[in-house]
Amino acid sequence: MSEARALASSPTMSETTPDSNTTRGKKTRPRRDELLTIAARVFASKGIASATVRDIATEAGILSGSLYHHFTSKEEMVREVLTKAGAGEAAAYRQIFYSSPNADEALRRSTRFAVNRVAENPDVARIYRNDAQYIRETPALAESEERRQSNRVVWMEVVDAGITQGLFRQDLDADLAVRAMWDTILGSIRWFPPRGNADPDTVGDQLADLFLGGIRAPKKSRQRPN
Numbered sequence: 001m002s003e004a005r006a007l008a009s010s011p012t013m014s015e016t017t018p019d020s021n022t023t024r025g026k027k028t029r030p031r032r033d034e035l036l037t038i039a040a041r042v043f044a045s046k047g048i049a050s051a052t053v054r055d056i057a058t059e060a061g062i063l064s065g066s067l068y069h070h071f072t073s074k075e076e077m078v079r080e081v082l083t084k085a086g087a088g089e090a091a092a093y094r095q096i097f098y099s100s101p102n103a104d105e106a107l108r109r110s111t112r113f114a115v116n117r118v119a120e121n122p123d124v125a126r127i128y129r130n131d132a133q134y135i136r137e138t139p140a141l142a143e144s145e146e147r148r149q150s151n152r153v154v155w156m157e158v159v160d161a162g163i164t165q166g167l168f169r170q171d172l173d174a175d176l177a178v179r180a181m182w183d184t185i186l187g188s189i190r191w192f193p194p195r196g197n198a199d200p201d202t203v204g205d206q207l208a209d210l211f212l213g214g215i216r217a218p219k220k221s222r223q224r225p226n
Helices: 002-008 019-048 052-058 074-086 087-101 103-120 121-138 139-164 174-191 200-215
Strands: none
Touching: 019 052, 019 074, 019 121, 052 074, 074 121, 074 139, 087 103, 087 139, 087 200, 103 121, 103 139, 103 174, 103 200, 121 139, 121 174, 139 174
């Protein structure tokens, strides 16, 4: 057994002698996650600015005041919804970038990964698509915006690498290309349940074909610049 696994499996003091706070935390976590799922659905349908704590409480079948046993504000709920869905994304994109043989393959794999995330979290995708400006301008959501920008930077690095490798057009604006690709990927929410039944991998590959077809350098010029 590795040291990390041994540490993970060894009982801690709090596990061997649980106090009331630990026990209460274990009991309330599932309910908190359930409320976040409901909140995401409300934010996606109404928009963050228009949605109220009362809307979320009504959807959950509880009084508004009961939500404050779990969250301090609407912004905290938004932040946790976005954090829960987006944790680890930048690292995943970097792993794809560094493990791919070239930028062409990295972009294809990144597109498939992103489309699968949209299919898994359609409400969060709708929030980012409709409320990007609200997230960007709200100080309480700065961490979520920083995470989104970190993802965008990795995608731009992939595009820049493709230009350097001679695979993508030399006149390509990486920032514009990535923004256009992201808008298209977020728009794919309508193809997945509950609105559609498309396969995320199939959609991801088709979108990758579309993106790459528009940014690849002509075959005669696909060589590494001097």
